[in-house]
Amino acid sequence: MHADIGLGIFVALIAAKLFGVELSGQLIGLSVLFALLPDVDFLVHAIMYRKIGGKHAHIHRDLFHYPLLYCAIGGAIAALFGWLWSFVFVTASLAHFVHDSMGVGWGIKWLYPFSKNIFKALSDDKGNLSMCGSVMWNEAELQKVADEKGNEHWIRDIYFRWHPIGIVEGVLFLASLGALWFALR
Numbered sequence: 001m002h003a004d005i006g007l008g009i010f011v012a013l014i015a016a017k018l019f020g021v022e023l024s025g026q027l028i029g030l031s032v033l034f035a036l037l038p039d040v041d042f043l044v045h046a047i048m049y050r051k052i053g054g055k056h057a058h059i060h061r062d063l064f065h066y067p068l069l070y071c072a073i074g075g076a077i078a079a080l081f082g083w084l085w086s087f088v089f090v091t092a093s094l095a096h097f098v099h100d101s102m103g104v105g106w107g108i109k110w111l112y113p114f115s116k117n118i119f120k121a122l123s124d125d126k127g128n129l130s131m132c133g134s135v136m137w138n139e140a141e142l143q144k145v146a147d148e149k150g151n152e153h154w155i156r157d158i159y160f161r162w163h164p165i166g167i168v169e170g171v172l173f174l175a176s177l178g179a180l181w182f183a184l185r
């Protein structure tokens with residue numbers, strides 16, 4: 001989550017430079033909100049199943065984790081509110097999806113509704129970290145991998161222990177705060 005906040009901050013910084021607009025609280029706030037928005041389905045999942053995390057938390061990505069849908073909405077935002085907000089919405093959302101495709105979890109359905117296959121980078125077909133690997137699972141294959149290899153305590157093990165992914169995400173978040181401080185001073 002903090003990595004998505006960092007990505008939202010970076011998108012706001014890029015948008016301000018690209019469109020020559022003020023780095024306002026509105027721009028930063030909305031960009032961070034857009035970078036977090038897809039994980040609303042994590043909340044829905046947590047309420048429905050009365051559980052936060054767990055080895056089948058990938059199911060939470062079945063409501064709002066569809067990048068092509070966000071590109072279509074971005075077109076509507078461009079028509080209604082202009083290219084700045086379309087850029088912020090689409091770029092912050094896609095940054096979230098890229099993050100979800102290479103960090104924690106089992107990837108996402110990049111081509112939905114045309115394909116239900118799930119793509120993940122930096123992973124082998126068993127879900128192990130692989131610096132040169134990428135994988136595509138169908139839903140049944142992913143269910144099997146999650147059953148076999150899923151970690152019931154991934155939140156604790158990644159974010160409250162010294163885990164490489166947790167460290168990279170923490171560094172990304174701190175770097176975004178540093179860049180924001182540098183831009184605002």
Ligand SMILES: [Zn+2]
Pocket residue numbers: 038039065096100
């Ligand atoms: Zn997500």
